Amino acid sequence: MPIFALQRSYKYMMYATKQPSLRINQADLKCKNGCGYYGNADWDGYCSKCYRNHMDQERQRKARQSHSDQTKVSGFSKFEEKKRQQTDKKNKYLKSLPVFRKTSSAKDSGRPERHLDLRQANPDADKLTAEFISLYGVWGEQVRRDFFKCVQSFTTKIYSELENKPIEDIAEMAQKYYNLYSNRVNNTETYQEVTTDVRDELLDFFEKYVMVSLYSWLFCPPSTNDEEKDLIIQERIRKLSWVNAHHLDCCISETSIEVRDLVYTAITHLLGMDSMKAPQDKLSCVVSCCQSVVKVLQHCQGGPVSADEFLPALIFIVLKANPARLKSNILYVTRFCNDSRLMQGEAGYYFTNLCCAVSFIENLTAESLNMPQQEFEAYMNGEITSVSAWESALVACEGMHQLCEHLSLLKDLSIRTNTVQDETKKLTDDILKFKEEMNEKVNSVLERTPLIIKPRKTPELSEKVDDTQNSQNFYLQNLQIATSNIDDAKTKLQLDITPCVSKTSPTDDHSLSKINYDIDFSDLSGESSLAELTPEKRKSPSFTPDPFSPVGSSCPITQAPLIPTKPDDFVLPFVETQETLLEKEDEGPNLPSPIKPMTAQYSGFSKQGWQIPSIPCITGELGANASQANSQTSQDKEN
Amino acid sequence: MKTIVGKVVVLGHQGVGKTSTVIRYVENSFSQHITPTVGASFFSCKLLIDDITVKLQIWDTAGQERFKAMAPMFYRNANAALIVFDITLRQSFESMQGWVFELKQNVDNPMVLCVVGNKSDLAKNRQVNRDEAIQYAKSIGATYHECSAMHDQGVGLVFDDVARGLIRLLGNSSDHNLKVYDSENIDNIMANSSELEATDTGKEETVNLSINSIAHGNTVKKCC
Numbered sequence: 001m002p003i004f005a006l007q008r009s010y011k012y013m014m015y016a017t018k019q020p021s022l023r024i025n026q027a028d029l030k031c032k033n034g035c036g037y038y039g040n041a042d043w044d045g046y047c048s049k050c051y052r053n054h055m056d057q058e059r060q061r062k063a064r065q066s067h068s069d070q071t072k073v074s075g076f077s078k079f080e081e082k083k084r085q086q087t088d089k090k091n092k093y094l095k096s097l098p099v100f101r102k103t104s105s106a107k108d109s110g111r112p113e114r115h116l117d118l119r120q121a122n123p124d125a126d127k128l129t130a131e132f133i134s135l136y137g138v139w140g141e142q143v144r145r146d147f148f149k150c151v152q153s154f155t156t157k158i159y160s161e162l163e164n165k166p167i168e169d170i171a172e173m174a175q176k177y178y179n180l181y182s183n184r185v186n187n188t189e190t191y192q193e194v195t196t197d198v199r200d201e202l203l204d205f206f207e208k209y210v211m212v213s214l215y216s217w218l219f220c221p222p223s224t225n226d227e228e229k230d231l232i233i234q235e236r237i238r239k240l241s242w243v244n245a246h247h248l249d250c251c252i253s254e255t256s257i258e259v260r261d262l263v264y265t266a267i268t269h270l271l272g273m274d275s276m277k278a279p280q281d282k283l284s285c286v287v288s289c290c291q292s293v294v295k296v297l298q299h300c301q302g303g304p305v306s307a308d309e310f311l312p313a314l315i316f317i318v319l320k321a322n323p324a325r326l327k328s329n330i331l332y333v334t335r336f337c338n339d340s341r342l343m344q345g346e347a348g349y350y351f352t353n354l355c356c357a358v359s360f361i362e363n364l365t366a367e368s369l370n371m372p373q374q375e376f377e378a379y380m381n382g383e384i385t386s387v388s389a390w391e392s393a394l395v396a397c398e399g400m401h402q403l404c405e406h407l408s409l410l411k412d413l414s415i416r417t418n419t420v421q422d423e424t425k426k427l428t429d430d431i432l433k434f435k436e437e438m439n440e441k442v443n444s445v446l447e448r449t450p451l452i453i454k455p456r457k458t459p460e461l462s463e464k465v466d467d468t469q470n471s472q473n474f475y476l477q478n479l480q481i482a483t484s485n486i487d488d489a490k491t492k493l494q495l496d497i498t499p500c501v502s503k504t505s506p507t508d509d510h511s512l513s514k515i516n517y518d519i520d521f522s523d524l525s526g527e528s529s530l531a532e533l534t535p536e537k538r539k540s541p542s543f544t545p546d547p548f549s550p551v552g553s554s555c556p557i558t559q560a561p562l563i564p565t566k567p568d569d570f571v572l573p574f575v576e577t578q579e580t581l582l583e584k585e586d587e588g589p590n591l592p593s594p595i596k597p598m599t600a601q602y603s604g605f606s607k608q609g610w611q612i613p614s615i616p617c618i619t620g621e622l623g624a625n626a627s628q629a630n631s632q633t634s635q636d637k638e639n
Numbered sequence: 640m641k642t643i644v645g646k647v648v649v650l651g652h653q654g655v656g657k658t659s660t661v662i663r664y665v666e667n668s669f670s671q672h673i674t675p676t677v678g679a680s681f682f683s684c685k686l687l688i689d690d691i692t693v694k695l696q697i698w699d700t701a702g703q704e705r706f707k708a709m710a711p712m713f714y715r716n717a718n719a720a721l722i723v724f725d726i727t728l729r730q731s732f733e734s735m736q737g738w739v740f741e742l743k744q745n746v747d748n749p750m751v752l753c754v755v756g757n758k759s760d761l762a763k764n765r766q767v768n769r770d771e772a773i774q775y776a777k778s779i780g781a782t783y784h785e786c787s788a789m790h791d792q793g794v795g796l797v798f799d800d801v802a803r804g805l806i807r808l809l810g811n812s813s814d815h816n817l818k819v820y821d822s823e824n825i826d827n828i829m830a831n832s833s834e835l836e837a838t839d840t841g842k843e844e845t846v847n848l849s850i851n852s853i854a855h856g857n858t859v860k861k862c863c
């Protein structure tokens with residue numbers, strides 16, 4: 001048996017793209033070119049070397065074609081193909097133009113510039129630079145300088161090769177660089193003082209830094225058909241939305257709230273993968289997702305979880321999550337994640353399982369679900385739909401999730417509006433009732449205590465007034481009237497409002513100041529008496545403490561603190577609120593609220609529909625924000 | 640003081656007791672020197688054999704027919720394979736031979752193979768002769784063990800043997816892809832320190848040469 005170079009053949013195994021069969025046919029595995037190496041469906045059945053040659057030939061052919069006569073591409077189905085051709089052309093064009101690219105002899109001098117815009121275009125890289133300094137700054141200037149030198153060397157090299165080499169070669173280059181840097185860190189004097197743990201961290205950080213810097217060029221590159229694959233798998237998963245846990249023989253109990261939450265957590269983690277940039281971060285999303293899946297299974301069955309239960313459960317999660325750009329993400333991690341991380345350990349195991357799940361979904365048949373062909377087709381055509389409780393809610397696309405969430409929000413809002421309206425009405429009623437009560441009370445008090453004219457008790461005060469002579473006359477008059485009514489001694493309130501205007505001098509301007517009130521509020525509480533006073537009364541200047549009061553300073557004027565010192569401030573708000581509330585009640589609620597009848601009739605898509613965390617449609621380039629939002633939602637749900 | 644990290648993949652027909660065997664082993668050794676990572680289908684455990692720490696990363700696989708096509712993803716880059724069959728089921732023995740064939744075809748780097756006849760407690764219903772199994776194991780360069788996951792007989796021996804096999808593999812062959820961490824092995828190429836500068840000037844040939852020489856020796860200096 002010939003010993004083949006591992007590097008060349010292992011990647012064919014990443015995807016078993018054929019129908020699940022008992023055994024992979026030997027002929028299927030070999031390179032189409034018959035060179036003896038293994039082929040790969042992703043490489044059109046060639047091995048990596050032959051594929052590269054093949055692609056080079058293709059490209060040359062295409063270039064020649066586009067030079068001689070423009071190939072006519074028509075129809076939307078060829079859009080993707082066209083796009084790629086254009087990219088190819090553009091690259092060629094750019095290369096041939098000295099304006100955009102320095103000639104090959106001036107290549108080296110052109111580098112710093114290219115490097116510069118690489119840095120400028122990447123705020124993420126700047127963030128990482130700061131992080132590097134805060135984390136590893138303690139290891140000295142030398143380490144820092146060497147690190148960034150290596151980063152720069154890596155990025156410039158990869159960037160310059162991007163246009164000429166297929167992505168698989170770039171990936172291989174990246175892996176070699178990882179190895180190189182690993183050796184450098186472990187064997188050079190620069191890093192001598194760095195501890196072993198930190199060295200490993202440095203390696204990880206190196207990988208992270210370069211990948212984040214080059215993310216937009218290396219993720220889903222235009223030279224590949226990754227994007228098409230994404231769309232295909234997305235469409236496929238959508239079509240398979242009816243598949244539930246039961247079909248996959250996995251025991252996910254539908255009733256437990258904890259299980260449901262864990263399922264959502266797993267889905268959120270998987271969706272979060274797209275928003276990460278470094279391969280290791282994407283990988284850790286996969287690990288978190290899988291750990292949640294394990295927890296789900298532990299919850300449902302207890303005891304250790306075996307591969308037989310794990311894989312179907314993961315398939316279920318992938319089906320329900322339908323993550324954005326799934327294929328691109330997987331390919332990106334496969335290509336650019338440090339190989340040692342992928343081959344071994346927990347992360348490697350889980351990632352392999354994810355690849356398996358995707359492959360299973362791609363090749364899913366009636367047989368693999370242990371289902372009659374007819375039933376399978378009926379499901380695929382939409383003739384039968386699944387009706388399982390919360391799964392059907394999961395099945396619904398992101399839009400449905402959002403719809404449900406919004407409906408529940410609206411329902412909540414309308415309930416709150418109703419309570420506000422009810423409370424308002426109650427308050428208005430209370431105010432009205434209070435007003436009536438007060439009127440009644442005041443009236444009854446007024447009835448019980450009719451107005452009587454009291455004699456002036458303090459004749460000496462009047463002397464202070466300018467017109468002393470006149471006032472003495474009035475005092476005598478008043479005294480006469482008072483003595484006639486004095487028998488009603490029991491009355492407590494004696495409101496004596498008798499404007500004693502001088503008849504002898506009606507034109508006298510000072511006459512107003514002679515109006516005397518004798519108010520005794522000792523029976524009534526200040527509060528109620530206030531309500532009786534109409535604004536006009538309170539506003540009237542005559543309300544100010546009367547220096548001529550017959551009661552004088554010795555008499556307790558209980559309402560004194562209630563007398564508005566700043567009449568406007570005190571009076572107006574009260575009047576206004578009363579009025580507006582009354583108006584409101586007459587007009588009915590201001591909000592016509594079409595919501596109210598709607599939500600009342602709404603019975604729900606499913607019982608738990610509104611609890612489903614919304615799955616944002618755009619998880620792509622939003623960066624950490626999107627994932628934060630996701631985890632926030634899930635946290636909310638957990639709460 | 641050496642530490643070897645090896646990936647062990649467990650293969651076999653459905654229901655032969657792969658999961659049972661692995662779980663039995665993990666449970667048994669739990670009190671002694673094992674660290675079950677998550678209690679899922681992935682386990683890692685440490686064995687100490689002749690001053691060498693062998694860290695086994697055991698990948699359980701799903702035996703169901705519908706997942707068969709995915710098996711290559713699991714056994715790629717494995718350092719050892721446990722191929723399990725049920726001694727009371729002839730069919731599982733034959734299916735196991737298919738697994739061996741597939742492995743031989745698809746895996747290029749040397750690998751420790753270990754044939755395991757499970758359910759030895761049901762020896763009275765035996766359908767596969769012990770001698771026949773031993774003969775077959777020999778023919779493919781594998782070791783043979785019989786065990787009972789249910790009655791906990793001989794399970795420890797299987798994994799012990801795998802660990803020893805890995806140590807032997809490390810000594811015998813050069814193109815194994817075992818990860819070895821060795822605190823004394825510092826003789827690694829100091830020359831490489833200049834490689835990154837070399838790539839900076841675009842001398843691709845030099846880079847590739849030097850990298851190939853590194854790619855085989857996965858030796859990484861590390862304190863344990």
Ligand SMILES: Nc1nc2c(ncn2[C@@H]2O[C@H](COP(=O)(O)OP(=O)(O)OP(=O)(O)O)[C@@H](O)[C@H]2O)c(=O)[nH]1
Pocket residue numbers: 306308651652653654655656657658659660700701702703757758759760761786787788789790
């Ligand atoms: N009598 C006996 N039964 C066993 C033994 N080992 C496993 N079993 C039984 O065999 C059945 C299958 O065991 P699993 O461990 O699930 O087998 P598996 O190979 O993991 O199966 P798949 O993962 O589905 O391929 C279970 O019912 C076990 O109880 C054994 O040593 N003796």
Ligand SMILES: [Mg+2]
Pocket residue numbers: 306307308657658659700701702
């Ligand atoms: Mg099993």
